[in-house]
Amino acid sequence: MRFSTITFKNIRFNIKRYKAIFLSISFGICLLFMFCSFYFNNELLLCVKSKVDLGTINMSFMVLIVFLVVFFSYAYKEFINSRRKEFALYISLGMTVKNIIKIIVVENIIIMLFAWLLGVVTGSVFANLYHLIITKLLAITNIAFSLNITSFLITLALLAGSFILVLLVSMFSIKKLSISELKTADQSINKLSKPQPLLAFISLLFIVVPIIILSLTVRNILKLKPYTAFIDVLLSLGGLFFFIAYGGDLVIRLISKNKAYFYKHLVALKEVNKRFFQLRKVLFVLSIGALAVIFLVGLSVGTAVTIDDVANNRYPYHISYNLDERDKAEFEQQLYSLATPSEIKLQQYKSCEAIKLYELANRKGKKLQLRNINIIKRSSANKYFNQNFQLQNNEVICIINIEETEDYYVIENLSITTKDKSITYVTLIKQVYIGNLSNIGRCTIVVTDDFYNKIIEETNADLVTYYTYNYYNLEETIKIQNNLMQKFEQIKTTSLKGKFQSKAAKNFGYPICKQQYIKNSRVASKFTIFIMFYIALIFFVISGVVLYLRVINSLEHSRKRFRTLNELGMNNEALKKIISKELILVFLLPVFLGGIMAIAFTFATYHSFLYMTKILLCLTISMIFYLLLQVMFFTQAKRKFINEVLKSTF
Structure with a gap:
């Protein structure tokens, strides 16, 4: 009999197993191809980069690749391991290990190629829809949909690499097959360690x-x-x-x-515990998948929910900008006129002069090079921050914009070098948190008015003035920012040409608009939520496929196990209860564990976030929603599994 004949007979005999792995691999390839068609579209990615942080996209791509490699490898491995008894039978009929490996290679190459073809064909069809959704979310126009060769190569290489990896591992285990495995093929699943x-x-x-x-x-x-x-x-x-x-x-x-x-x-507890130990690797993978799904979805939705809260804390003013001493004399009045058009009613206007410092002594006395460190006199600070600071001559107050500042930003003494090279040290009396004032910088030093004037007289200090505006109508402030931006472009290209080198320095001083931040953040959050839901969908479906493959492959063993329990006197209802307890743990416990881990990691990592309550609430809702979906799958799987197991038992 030819190997091709044996191969096609095996496919026909194992049609259910082939169907499961074929459809699951095709689905994974389809979703990966859709993502790659966007990720490797340089023209589209360039437009996305201007509106969304590419770190989110790069992280999503890497996570997707890793998870699909694990999934493809697991699917191949489970498919091969489920047929160990069949391969042992071939050995007893005179086949060699090389013959069996040849059958595996031919079968899986056929599956791989057809699954890849189906995946890229369906992926090509739906990639256009994927492209349309992204361009609509980010309001991108004039970018045509196109396929690229990289997407085809990435999906094929990923699938082939996973298959080769599993094949190499399987070759070593297949070489150990013998006729005795006909009797022991199912016994390995019964091995259980001592209670621990x-x-x-x-x-x-x-x-x-x-x-x-x-x-x-x-x-x-x-x-x-x-x-x-x-x-x-x-x-x-x-x-x-x-x-x-x-x-x-x-x-x-x-x-x-x-x-x-x-x-x-006792019997039910022992059986459930044994089953749980046997499925420990699968349950761990499912828990990691649930952790990823709940974390990605919950965090992205939570971030979107807190956009307005973050904006109110980070930007207490609707419009803010700053000018250095040279530009102030020439452009202050022009910018004020642009910021206060007659058709938009001004609610509040503030300005505050400060000294820019770049050299700072930290708590250990070592020099630190930090940007945007400002010194403000007490009278100006009290008006600007609505405070009532009281200071003596050698005292300062450190105002920070981070609620829990690292030691790197903690200041205990400040050294000022005067014209005669003498150094004056002042002592920090307290550190005050006043929101995230992005226009001021991370750290501001408040000193007495006399000491402030002394610093200006005795040092070559650079002066900067901060301007803030609040309006009755927040919606109109974007138009004001656009007018200010045009003027600032003129300022930077004339009086300050060549002064700023780094990207951060070039943006220093430009007007910041609270409403523009909210608008941009909402657009970016819609895109992020879409990407995270897309990745979560892949994790969710693939986790279900992994669970399905594991349960189906152990179906024969489950029939023997429950047949034995029936022979020991356990009736139909008792067996159904054991099956229900096993399946409910298998389906729901990984989601619960993954959700708890996601919440714990988020709380540990983002605990200082001002709106953590909303983030944790979104994570909890994501976990509950995931559990409800799993309950639906559990109900369907329970009915089918009970019918498959018990019909051969009674």
């Missing part, structure tokens, strides 16, 4: 403690290196894996305290 409740408790500590350390590191309570945050995440995820594997042992140990309940449900 202590290991489960330790793994729980490995989940909680690194998250606490991460939170303390972000708070700057623990002085640890930034890379320790990555280690904390890995340790916490490692603890999650072992908790999934051995958490059932801990639960059983706790339940055993209630003797009556424990012995009444």
Whole structure:
């Protein structure tokens, strides 16, 4: 019999398995191709870059690639492992390992090519819709849809690479096959380690403690290196894996305290715990997928919900800009006229002169080079910030715009070098948080009026004046900003030509519009939510496919297991309860664990965010919505699985 004949007979015999892996791979390729058609469209990406941070897109692409590699590898691996008994049968009939590998290669190349073709064809059709949605969200025009060869090559290389990786690993395991595996092919799934409740408790500590350390590191309570945050995440995820594997042992140990309940449900508890241990790797992957889905969706929606709150805190003024001493005399009145048109009623106008500093002494006495460090006299600061600061001659107040500032920005003494090279030190008496005043900078020093005048007289200080405007009608401020921007372009290209080199310096002083920030943030958030929902959809569907493949591949083993329980006297209803408990844990527990981990990581990482309550609420809603979807899948899977298992049992 030819290998081609054997191959096509295998495909016909295993049509359900081939159908599952074929459709799942095609779906993954389709979604990846759609994303690649956007990601490698340089003209479109250039327009997107001007409106959205590319870091979000790059991160999404890398996460998508990694997750699809894991998924394709797992799908191939499960498909090959599910046929180990079949391959052992071929060996008993006289086939060699090389013959079996040849069959695997031919079968999977056929599957891979047809799945890739179906994926790129459907992806090409829907990529146009994907392109249309992105251009509509970002209000991009005159960018035509086009396909690029890179998208085809990336999807093919990813699929082929995953297949080759799994094939190399499978070759070593197939070489160990023998006729005896006909009898032992299903026994490996029955292997179960001794109960390890202590290991489960330790793994729980490995989940909680690194998250606490991460939170303390972000708070700057623990002085640890930034890379320790990555280690904390890995340790916490490692603890999650072992908790999934051995958490059932801990639960059983706790339940055993209630003797009556424990012995009444002993068989069910043992069977559920055994099944949970057998599926530990799959459940861990599903938990990571749920973590990613809930984190991406919840955080993107939460960020969109808090746009107005962030704008109100970051930009307490509708329009703000600043001028240095040379430009002030020439352009101050012109800019004021542009900022106060007759048709728009002005509510409040403020200005504040400050000294720009670049050299600062930190708490350890070492020199720091920082930008936008300003010195303001007390009388001006009280008017500008609506405060009532009181100071002595050698005292200063540090105003910061970050609620929980790192030590890098903490100032204990300030050194001023006068014309005669003498150095004057002043002492910080307190540090005050007054919102995120972006037009001022990260740090502002308030000194007495006399000391401020002395600094100007005895140093070559650069002076800058900050201007802020509030209006009764916020919607009209974008027009004002556009007029101011045109004027600032003239200023920067004439009097300050060649002075500013870096990108940040070139933007220094330009007018900031609160309404423009809100508008841009809303556009960017719509795009981010769309991308995050797209990635989340891929994770959600692929996680379901992984679970489906694992459950279907263990169907024969489940039939034997429940047949044995039936022979021991367990009736139909009792078996249904065990199946229901197993499936409800398999379907819902990973989502719950992933959601809790997502909330914990978010709280630990973004705890200083002013509107964390709304972010956490969005994460919680995302987790609940995910659980509801899983309940729907659980209901369908439960009915089908019970019918498949019990029809051969009774």
